[in-house]
Amino acid sequence: MKFYQFEEILAWQKAQDLAVLIYKEFSSVKDFGYKNQIQNAVVSISNNIAEGFDRMSDKEFVRFLYISLGSCSEVKSMLYLGNRLNYLEESISKMLIERANEVARIIRGLIKSLSLKD
Structure with missing residues (x-):
């Protein structure tokens, strides 16, 4: 797909x-370090x-998609911590972890389709 x-x-x-979900769920959290970290990570995706x-090249796009995947993992890690706290x-x-997993699956599919074009 183009x-x-x-x-x-x-x-x-x-x-x-x-x-949007993360921002809403953590709006009342007083741990500003935690809140800032998870918000930065989720926006990074x-x-x-x-x-x-x-960037206009598939190779560069794929590189940034891998960075997005890393941010998905960071969000999930922060969610596990938030749950424990x-x-x-x-x-x-x-629910939020499932949503992050869904985003990661879609990104992986996009990476795969772009990589097959090479």
Whole structure:
């Protein structure tokens, strides 16, 4: 599939959705270091997809997609920690981790399709 704008990319859309959920769920958390870290990580997912897309080469795009994958893992790690610290209910934590896994699966599929073009 050919994309003309990064906003058309499902991975970017789902990453933005995840960011909104994370921001809302952690809005009342008083641990500002934790909150800042998870918010920066979740925003990094969609930002790297957008930045990589506009590099105009598949090789560069794939490099930024791998960075997005790393940010997905960071978000998941922070969610596990947040759950252990009782910053959110376990059911919410599981839902957010599932969403992060979905984003990661979509990114991996995009990487695979771009890599096959080489």
